[in-house]
Amino acid sequence: MDTRKITEGTTEVEVPSAAIEDKLPVNSPVFYNSHMELNRDITVAATSVFVKDYFDFEERPPSEIDYVDAMAASGIRGLRIANEVGLRTTLNDWDAEACDFIEQNIKLNGLSDIAETSCRNANTLLHEKRFNIVDLDPFGSPAPYLDAASRSAVNLLEVTATDTAPLCGAHLNSGIRKYAAVALNNEYHSEMGLRILLGSIARHLARHEKGMETLLSHATRHYVRAYVGIKSGAKNADRTLKELGYVTHCDNCSYREWKKGYSVFMEKTCPECGTEMKSGGLLWLxxxxxxxxCSKVMEEIEKRPFGKKKKACKIIQTCLDEFDIPFFYDQHRLCKQLSVAAPRIEKTIDDLRDKGYxxxxxxxxxxxxxxxxxLSVIKSILSNMY
Ligand SMILES: C[S@@+](CC[C@H](N)C(=O)[O-])C[C@H]1O[C@@H](n2cnc3c(N)ncnc32)[C@H](O)[C@@H]1O
Ligand SMILES: [Zn+2]
Structure with missing residues (x-):
């Protein structure tokens, strides 16, 4: 097989040339997706910050902290964690050909003392063994692996989902099957997807009497990614579940209401325009x-030789600056409803702040x-009628 070496961060891996040239089918086992370098750069920085914050390296050096890349393909993600963060890493993939590449790539980086190959079904491995940090990076939905990952992860769970259609409400029934949640496919469907995934992670962890703390989560391109710190114990699980709830949304005027809780009463008719509203959930609020x-992740990215440093910094900085409540407003949509020209987004934000919001x-x-x-204030600001 024709192979080629590629470097990300300070880590080198050998992958099939066809994988780099996008000639392999998307679900090919020895898959290498160069578009996910950004995601991996952020993973290296976030994992590094987490272990520095959480562990005392004098008592427990990085080489005694376990990380599992449960779906490793070429091994690039887990190898970067072993090489660039120094954690003891298990690189798992159920495909034998992928495992041959992983073996070679461990040797290529001289990481045989802290990185090992595992060729198993991720669910079997995760149900059997605990890891301080579990990373799930499947093709499509992480839903089939969330239970095993929630059982296995002791301190940190990192999850990618590329099945944006079920998460964002474009495939409603698939979302209900996979995430036991109704996703609304409206203008903030990307945030909906991230919150549906986080809600599902929270419920899976709760079954294992674990709570969670969202350290970083983002929706980028065609995927969503979540980094959740784990707090063990039923009380933490109960506290986490209190952050879940429902949203009702009016497609006509963009009015929305969200409420935390499992049995909440929500208005069915829009108080702004009288249209019947749609309800979504259960989701993370x-x-x-x-x-x-996030500030520490930013510093970490800045000091590392990452290929996607600029884009990574931009995502983290925007996450840092983001007013962290559900759900965002799409200015174009609001302006269309009002038949007014869209102002610069900075102007809208300044105007809202000037009014004390x-x-x-x-x-x-x-x-x-x-x-x-x-919404009434937002609309009057956009129409210059405040
Ligand atoms: C999206 S790729 C992983 C990409 C890799 N993490 C990276 O950053 O380049 C998904 C991998 O999961 C593997 N896989 C799929 N289902 C699996 C399962 N149930 N157990 C173990 N590996 C699995 C596939 O063979 C494939 O190599
Ligand atoms: Zn309405």
Whole structure:
């Protein structure tokens, strides 16, 4: 097989040339997706910050902290964690050909003392063994692996989902089957997807009497990614579940209401325009980011030789600046409803702040903003009628 070496961060891996040239089928086992380098750069920085914060390296050096890349393909993600963060890493893939590449790539980086190959079904491995950090990076949905990953992960769970259609409401029934949640396919569907995934992670962890703290989560391109710190114990699980709830949304005027809780009564008729509203959930209504964690991730990215440093910094900085409440407003949509020209997004944010409301850009979309102002205030500002 024709192979080629590629470097990400300070780690080199050998992959089939066809994988780099996008000639392999997307679900080919020895898959290498160069578009996910950004995701891996952020993973290296976030994992490094987490272990520095959480562990005392004098008592427990990085080489005694376990990380599992449960779906490793070429091994690039887990190898970067072993090489660039120094953690003891298990690189698992159920495909024998992928495992041959992983073996070679461990040797190529001289990491045989801290990295090992495992050729098993991720679910079997994760149900059998505990790891301090579990990373799930499947093709499509992580749903089939969330239970095993929640059982296995002791301190940190990192999850990618590329099945945006079920998460964002484009495939409603698939979302209900996979995530036991109704996703609304409206203008903030990317945030909906991230919150449905986080809600599902929270419920899976709760079964194992674990709570979670969202350290960082983002929706980028065609995927969503979550980094959740784990707090063990039934009380933490109960506290986490209190952050879940429902949203009702009016497709006609963009009015929305969200409420935390499992049995909540929500208005069915839009108080702004009288249209019947749609309900979505159960989903995560808590924080998407921890600002101290994100600032440290930012510093970490800045000092590392990452290929996607600029883009990574941009995502983390926008997450840091984001006013962290559900759900963002799409300025284009609001302006269309009002038949007015869209102002610069900064102007809208400044105007909202001038009136005493919190407001910010959002990492979900460049033409959107978050605010705690009522819809009536937002609309009067956009129509210059405030
Ligand atoms: C999206 S790729 C992983 C990409 C890799 N993490 C990276 O960053 O380049 C998904 C991998 O999961 C493997 N896989 C799929 N289902 C699996 C399962 N149930 N157990 C173990 N590996 C599995 C596939 O063979 C494939 O190599
Ligand atoms: Zn309405």
């Amino acid at each position: 808590g924080k998407l980011h921890d600002s101290i964690f 919190a407001a910010s850009r959002t990492h979900f979309s460049g033409m959107s903003f978050k605010t705690d102002a009522p």
